[in-house]
Amino acid sequence: MSTPLRAATSLLTDQYELTMLAAALADGSAARDCSFEVFARRLPPGRRYGVVAGTARLLDALAEFRFAEPELEVVAAFSDERTLNWLREFTFGGDIDGYREGELYFPGSPILTVRGSFAECVVLETLILSILNHDSAIASAAARMVSAAGGRQLIEMGSRRTHELAAPASARAAYLAGFDATSNLEAVRSFGIPGAGTSAHAFTLLHSGSDGAHEAAAFRSQIETLGLGTTLLVDTYDIAQGVATAIEVAGPELGAVRIDSGDLGVMARQVREQLDALGAVRTRIVVSGDLDEYAIAALRAEPVDSYGVGTALVVGSGAPTAGMVYKLVEVQGRPVAKRSSHKESRGGTKRAVRLSRRSGTIVEELVLRAGQDAPAQEAFTVRDLQIPLVRGGKPVADLPTLAQSRELVARGLISLPWEGLKLSAGEPAIPTTFLQ
Amino acid sequence: MSTPLRAATSLLTDQYELTMLAAALADGSAARDCSFEVFARRLPPGRRYGVVAGTARLLDALAEFRFAEPELEVVAAFSDERTLNWLREFTFGGDIDGYREGELYFPGSPILTVRGSFAECVVLETLILSILNHDSAIASAAARMVSAAGGRQLIEMGSRRTHELAAPASARAAYLAGFDATSNLEAVRSFGIPGAGTSAHAFTLLHSGSDGAHEAAAFRSQIETLGLGTTLLVDTYDIAQGVATAIEVAGPELGAVRIDSGDLGVMARQVREQLDALGAVRTRIVVSGDLDEYAIAALRAEPVDSYGVGTALVVGSGAPTAGMVYKLVEVQGRPVAKRSSHKESRGGTKRAVRLSRRSGTIVEELVLRAGQDAPAQEAFTVRDLQIPLVRGGKPVADLPTLAQSRELVARGLISLPWEGLKLSAGEPAIPTTFLQ
Numbered sequence A, B: 001m002s003t004p005l006r007a008a009t010s011l012l013t014d015q016y017e018l019t020m021l022a023a024a025l026a027d028g029s030a031a032r033d034c035s036f037e038v039f040a041r042r043l044p045p046g047r048r049y050g051v052v053a054g055t056a057r058l059l060d061a062l063a064e065f066r067f068a069e070p071e072l073e074v075v076a077a078f079s080d081e082r083t084l085n086w087l088r089e090f091t092f093g094g095d096i097d098g099y100r101e102g103e104l105y106f107p108g109s110p111i112l113t114v115r116g117s118f119a120e121c122v123v124l125e126t127l128i129l130s131i132l133n134h135d136s137a138i139a140s141a142a143a144r145m146v147s148a149a150g151g152r153q154l155i156e157m158g159s160r161r162t163h164e165l166a167a168p169a170s171a172r173a174a175y176l177a178g179f180d181a182t183s184n185l186e187a188v189r190s191f192g193i194p195g196a197g198t199s200a201h202a203f204t205l206l207h208s209g210s211d212g213a214h215e216a217a218a219f220r221s222q223i224e225t226l227g228l229g230t231t232l233l234v235d236t237y238d239i240a241q242g243v244a245t246a247i248e249v250a251g252p253e254l255g256a257v258r259i260d261s262g263d264l265g266v267m268a269r270q271v272r273e274q275l276d277a278l279g280a281v282r283t284r285i286v287v288s289g290d291l292d293e294y295a296i297a298a299l300r301a302e303p304v305d306s307y308g309v310g311t312a313l314v315v316g317s318g319a320p321t322a323g324m325v326y327k328l329v330e331v332q333g334r335p336v337a338k339r340s341s342h343k344e345s346r347g348g349t350k351r352a353v354r355l356s357r358r359s360g361t362i363v364e365e366l367v368l369r370a371g372q373d374a375p376a377q378e379a380f381t382v383r384d385l386q387i388p389l390v391r392g393g394k395p396v397a398d399l400p401t402l403a404q405s406r407e408l409v410a411r412g413l414i415s416l417p418w419e420g421l422k423l424s425a426g427e428p429a430i431p432t433t434f435l436q
Helices: A015-027 A055-063 A069-076 A081-089 A118-122 A125-149 A166-177 A185-191 A201-206 A215-226 A239-250 A264-277 A293-298 A402-415 B015-027 B055-063 B069-076 B081-089 B118-122 B125-149 B166-177 B185-191 B201-206 B215-226 B239-250 B264-277 B293-298 B402-415
Strands: A033-040 A095-099 A112-117 A153-156 A231-233 A256-259 A284-288 A306-309 A324-331 A350-356 A362-369 A381-384 A386-391 A432-434 B033-040 B095-099 B112-117 B153-156 B231-233 B256-259 B284-288 B306-309 B324-331 B350-356 B362-369 B381-384 B386-391 B432-434
Touching: A015 A081, A015 A118, A015 B185, A015 B201, A015 B215, A033 A118, A033 A125, A055 A125, A055 A386, A055 A402, A069 A081, A069 B185, A112 A118, A112 A125, A118 A324, A118 B201, A125 A153, A125 A166, A125 A293, A125 A306, A125 A324, A125 A402, A125 B166, A153 A166, A166 A185, A166 A402, A166 B125, A185 B015, A185 B069, A201 A215, A201 A231, A201 B015, A201 B118, A201 B324, A215 A231, A215 A239, A215 B015, A231 A239, A239 A256, A239 A264, A256 A264, A264 A284, A324 B201, B015 B081, B015 B118, B033 B118, B033 B125, B055 B125, B055 B386, B055 B402, B069 B081, B112 B118, B112 B125, B118 B324, B125 B153, B125 B166, B125 B293, B125 B306, B125 B324, B125 B402, B153 B166, B166 B185, B166 B402, B201 B215, B201 B231, B215 B231, B215 B239, B231 B239, B239 B256, B239 B264, B256 B264, B264 B284
Parallel strands: A153 A306, A231 A256, A256 A284, A284 A306, A362 A432, B153 B306, B231 B256, B256 B284, B284 B306, B362 B432
Antiparallel strands: A033 A112, A033 A324, A095 A112, A095 A386, A350 A362, A350 A381, B033 B112, B033 B324, B095 B112, B095 B386, B350 B362, B350 B381
16 A cells, blocks of 8 residues: 555546546547636635635646556556547646636636646546645635734644645645744745744653653753744643743743643733743743634734644634635537536636725626626726636746735735624625626 | 655654754753653544544555655754754654554544654654544544445545545545545555546536537437446436436436435435336436535435535544644653643553443443553453554554455444434543543
């Protein structure tokens, strides 16, 4: 049994895409020009906006979407020679347009449009959705935490609560949304995100001896190796004693203390008073332990300098997947849509614009037919939301960097009407109007 | 920006493990004999049991846990030469005992015990927890779906709703718990799980022409390529018309029809009547679309032959992570535990046994000190729960195969008291008693 760590991404795919391919190659429909669209029918319950994330990871994965012999062997079990030959030669040669990574989205936003032959578009469904649904869910939750934190530092430390390879992607999505650092070293390596982390309770417990706990020995050791700027974890035994010991060992220039348990608001106030009384007025307070956006917001009046967020971040704070779908919307220039109950889709290739007031506050999203002009706007600024991402199978030049996408999220949050930033359950911050 | 697909798993780690390592190497405590324990303080809200999963994936990942130059470069940014040299030479040489993969677990069950030097144990924390927390969350949700399905076929099709590399691991966990097949081709390749999948709405829509829909053309094409045993998706337009067309094209020997929308119970009954009236009495009915264990149970009285389960499976049906922690419990033979509020741990290396009646029904889990004998039991059968997994850094021979673990889950579900199988929220099915 081997771990799924091949570079090729082509088997990160549902079998039905390749059975459809086989039938379409056999009957000649595989070559028809198609448009597929990624959109979310709705936001997760109560959410007021979503954040598009994963686009850059998707383009990387697309470049590795190829079928060599190990992949073809799997497909051969249920497919025919014609299909295998087609897959052997396959690279995606179509066009992709989409929302910039870091753009806000709303119900029905045409987040991605994939155009090409049916064959080359249909095989990408699962890969596209897996990446966008995961990363957008995390970024959307993270953005709420960022706005709740009101400018204080946020450290992502949720790796242990999610799949080991989802962890670096989660760290990236959190950073994109405005988090400052991650505990995950693979995210540091892959994406250049600042790393963070000093010690766990185990380090203090390691230094307990047969004559009892030696918290001071653990702190001394940590400072000797990591320097005075480090963060000492003070709640292994008694927090007040831990703080006293920390300053006794480190002096008032200690970088930070971390509290990982108890009523964090009460603790933060007590610890701040104690630190100040000890002259450690610049020693920062880091809190962690089951924080979500609500707990972060509840601590805004407290002397907390930094939040460590784990579980709630990597599970999307109640919405672990973004619910985006990938639907065929146009065949040979004609709009198509299914008509079964509760799952209507809107046919036709689309574009979208967002209207904002002169102040920058957004007011509405308009979804149009591709090529259709937006109605003239007197009072509002009109901004196109889709940009070219792939042309003839190749990523276009000058796609947004992670830093630019992070800046875009920050600008997006500022552009929301004030109700859009409320953490309470509510309607989407702006309406989506379909004009096509 | 590269995708995180290196074979080495050593950076799937939190930075603080390596800063603790650096300090422990500097002060000499790194060599102390330690025991770390994996356990869950509680089950997810309302859950009555958990299923241990991920053990085999963990042992695979452990074999790739090494620091070569690309990994060391990342560590060098915050670490010293001594630590880098230690990591360069590192392979885990300790012992691991644990619950068999597929074993049920309850609050406080000592699911894994990792013994070795502090240095070699501390660096494994994140990797161990990521894998066990993810896979156990999925398997635990899947087991509830399996018991709700009452022996009918379950197909995992959730890849698009989770991280692209979490998807095959989810498929594996679902299969372990008793699912019959997966849509995910990487899971077929990596783990040998049976694949499934035929077509999506896009295939029907592809065959619509300028003179209207040609559902019959799509069905005919699919049958020509995939054979009469295939599953036709009948709800793209009108379900009754779709079923009529399907049997018209395929004849009464059609393998199955799939319904993906509408009130599935009502639809299944109508479709069954229609199929029977058309003489297609052996044509099976597959349902899909936002199914979870409750929806599966609600369909038990309906003529459904097979369930396709997506989102709810891969997000753990409300509990996307298992909440397991990795705690230092013993140093140089002495139990250690932190004492901060709300997060007490129990010190000491442990073993566990499960008591069952002669009927096979389990009644209690006893957690003991390592080496401590279980109290004599007149009325109950006593079974040891931990087995050796790793000795001297190497996996032991004859670890349970995926098939054996799958069989163990099935036996575990049968062993639960009847209340333990209820889907409603409740207490753990059996109590855990700590005797150590």
